[in-house]
Amino acid sequence: DIQMTQSPSSLSASVGDRVTITCQASQDISNSLNWYQQKPGKAPKLLIYDASNLETGVPSRFSGSGFGTDFTFTISSLQPEDIATYYCQQYDNLPLTFGGGTKVEIK
Amino acid sequence: QVQLQESGPGLVKPSETLSLTCTISGDSVTSANYYWSWIRQPPGKGLEWIGYIYYSGSTNYNPSLKSRVTMSVDTSKKQFSLKLSSVTAADTAVYYCARSPYSSFKVLWFDPWGQGTLVTVSS
Numbered sequence: 001d002i003q004m005t006q007s008p009s010s011l012s013a014s015v016g017d018r019v020t021i022t023c024q025a026s027q028d029i030s031n032s033l034n035w036y037q038q039k040p041g042k043a044p045k046l047l048i049y050d051a052s053n054l055e056t057g058v059p060s061r062f063s064g065s066g067f068g069t070d071f072t073f074t075i076s077s078l079q080p081e082d083i084a085t086y087y088c089q090q091y092d093n094l095p096l097t098f099g100g101g102t103k104v105e106i107k
Numbered sequence: 108q109v110q111l112q113e114s115g116p117g118l119v120k121p122s123e124t125l126s127l128t129c130t131i132s133g134d135s136v137t138s139a140n141y142y143w144s145w146i147r148q149p150p151g152k153g154l155e156w157i158g159y160i161y162y163s164g165s166t167n168y169n170p171s172l173k174s175r176v177t178m179s180v181d182t183s184k185k186q187f188s189l190k191l192s193s194v195t196a197a198d199t200a201v202y203y204c205a206r207s208p209y210s211s212f213k214v215l216w217f218d219p220w221g222q223g224t225l226v227t228v229s230s
Binding site: 042099 | 153154155156167169170171203213214215216217218219220221222223
């Protein structure tokens, strides 16, 4: 199985701050990586697919980058509605696997 | 707009079989470019892919659950289903269904998701 390691597991930032989350794959997955946002009590929502493509309707303050084993998810200016847990997910190999999640809170 | 809705018992006894159904609206379970997936999330924990099914009946399951999982599809009812046998407390989780696009021999991502249903395993 491909292990997906996310860091940090949680962070606290102020409104307007730039927030960065990393996801490292245990082997090369090309650009086969997606990012999801899960708000409390809700289902996850796809934000970024193929490492860097923004899903339709997702605000442009969200972005993703990376290739191979190292990936980054960025919120350019944190907003109160961005409070959530964010997960990466690889689809290069079965079984499909997720990172452990990063909980983002407002300072 | 595609919507998915999970349904099934919220409480299952240990050693019994968990059975859930996902009903699709706004799309067809026979859509050529989509697989239909199940994912679960234990309370306070992360996400685990359970498996997916194509309308033809072709399936792929997570090896960690493969011996206990069965998925099926009912094209007439626009539904697909999950059965997980011999459950224990470790199977207590919110279970989600989701649509998964397929390209270049790979299932890609999960979008959209159902709202999820909590299944508790307890006597």
